[in-house]
Amino acid sequence: MVDTPFANAPLVPATNDAAPLLDVRGLSVSFGHGPAAVRLVDNVSFAVGAGERVALVGESGSGKSVTAQALMRLNPHMQVSGVVQIGGCNLVALSDKEMTAERGASIGMVFQDPMSSLDPLMTIGDQVAETLRLRGVSAAAARARALRVLDELRVDRAAERLAAYPHEFSGGMRQRVVIAMALIGEPKVLIADEPTTALDVRVQERVLDLLYSVSKERGLAVLLITHDMGIVAGFADRVMVMYAGRIIEQNDVEPLFASPRHPYTQGLLGAIPRIDQKREQLQSIPGAPPTPFTRPPGCHFNPRCAMAMEICRKDYPAMIETGSARVACHIHGGGHA
Template sequence: MSTDPLLRIRDLRVSYPAAGGAGGAGGMAEVVHGVDLDLASGERVALVGESGSGKSVTARAVLRLDPDARLSGGIELEGVDLLGLPQRRMREIRGGRVGLVFQDPLASLNPVMTIGRQVMQPLVIRGVSRRVARRRAIELLERLGVRDAEHRVDDYPHQFSGGMRQRVVIAIAVIAEPALLIADEPTTALDVRVQARVLELLHELAAERGMSILLITHDLGIVAGFAERAVVMRHGRAVETGTVDQIYNAPRHDYTRALLAAVPRIGGDVTRPLAVIGAAGNAPEEEES
C-alpha cells in the first residue's frame, strides 16, 4: 500500500500580470510564494487566513482555473504532475478526480438550467446515460437533504434557499465521486445552523467515500470542528502547519497566535476590544524557522 500523499504541492508560486509597474512597465506580480502542502487520502486539511492571504489562489492553482496565472513549482495528484498536463486532461480531472465547491452557490449555478441538469452534467459528459445520471442525481440530492428531490430536480436555482443551493453545489461537486474535494468558504453567508449541517454533510460524504477535503476558510471555529490539520497562510506564504490540536493549543507563529486572539469567545469580556492583526508587531510577516 502506497504511503504517498494524494495531493503534493511543492514550492508553489503563483503570479498574475501586474496592472502597472515601475515606469508603467507592467510585468508579473507574485501573490503566492513557495507554498508546500501534502494531503493524504481521506484527510481533511484546512487552509486558514485572512482575506487576501492567498488561500483561494493556492486552491484554484490545483485545478489551473485562472488562465492568466503563471504557475511554477510542483502540483501532483495521485502521482500525476498537474502543471504538465494538457488542458484536455485537466478538464477530465476537474469535476472528475477533483470536485470544487465555491463560496457563493447562487453565482456558481446556471440560472437558466434546472437543478437536475446541472447535477447530472458531470456524469453525462463522462458518458453516463441521462436516465442513469438523473436517477443518481435524485438519490444524491435526497441524501443531502433536498426534500421531494424527484420533483425538485426540475426546479431552477432561484426556487431554492441559500442552504439548499449549497447542497446542490455540493451534489455537483461529488456526484462523480472525486478523490479530492476543494471547498472554498462553503458556509459563507449561511446562518449558523445551516453552516453546521453543511459541514456535517461534507464530513459524512468524506467518511463514506474515503474522500479528501481541502477546506478554505477564515473561520477558526469551523477549523476546530472539521479539519484534522491546518495550514495557516499570510501574504501568500504558509507560515505554520500542524494538527488542529497543535495550532490551537501550542501555536508557534505570532500570526497564528494573533488570529486566535481575535476570535470572539462566549463568556469573554464584551467590553474588551478584540485583538487587531496589524502589518507588523503582533503578527510579523517572516516565516517560522
C-alpha cells in the same frame, strides 16, 4: 530464493496507505510578465490524505482563493509553477484539454456563493447531472446518479426536486446542490472555498456536518478554506495558516489550538470572539497585512510582530519541523529560507 506459498503469485505493487491523495510541492502563482509580474502565492507545499480534512486559514488577501484556483487551474492568466500531484498525475503539467477532463473527475470545487455556480435557467437535475452527461453517460444513468448524490446530501424529496430551478431552493439547499455537482464525478479531492460563509449559522453547521460525513464515507480528501477558526476546530484534522502568500504554520488541529507557535497564529486565535469577554476586550492583530506589492523584506509578518528580532527584518525564515508541527519563524529557530 525463499519458497513461500506466494512465490507464484502475480506481483502487485505495494499500496501505501500513507501516500497523500493531494500532494502540492513548491506551488507559486504569479500574474503579469517581466518586471510587472507579481507573485501572489509563494512556494507553498502541503499534502492531504484520503479521508483527511485540512483547513487553510488566514486573513483576507492572504492568497487562499488564489491557491485554490491554481490547484484547479481556473484562471488562464495565472502563471502556476510547482507540482500538484493527484494519484500520480501532475495537474500543473497537463494540457488545458487534459485539465478540463480532470476537473470534476479527480478534483472538485465548491465556492462561497452557490448562486454564482448555478445556472438560473437550468433545472437542478440537469445541472447536477451535467458533468456525467458531458462524459457521455446516458440521461437515465446520469439522472439516477444525481438522485443518489442528492440523497447522500440529505436533500428531501430529491426525485421531485430534480425538476425545480435554483430560485426555488433555500440557500442551504442550493449549497448542497453545488456540493452534489462537485461530487457526482467522484473526485478524490474536494476544495471548498468558504462554502458556508453566505449561510446562517445553523444551516452552515448542517452543511459542514454533511461534508464531514461524506469525506469520511468516501475517503475524500477535503481542503476547506475559511477564516472562521470556530469552523476549523469542529471540522478539520489539520490546519495550515497562510500569511502574505505563504504557509507559515501547519499542525494537527488540537496542538495548533493548544499551542500555536507562530506569533501570527497566536494573534489569529486571540482574535476569536469569546463569550466570556466583553466586546472592548476582544483582541485582534494590530496593523494590516501587506498586499502582494508591499510585502516587507524578511518575514512578511515582521512589521506587525511584537516579537520581531533583527533577523526577522532581513531573512525569510525556513520552515522547521518539530513533531506534527511545521513553522516558519526565527523565534523557533528557522534559519534563512
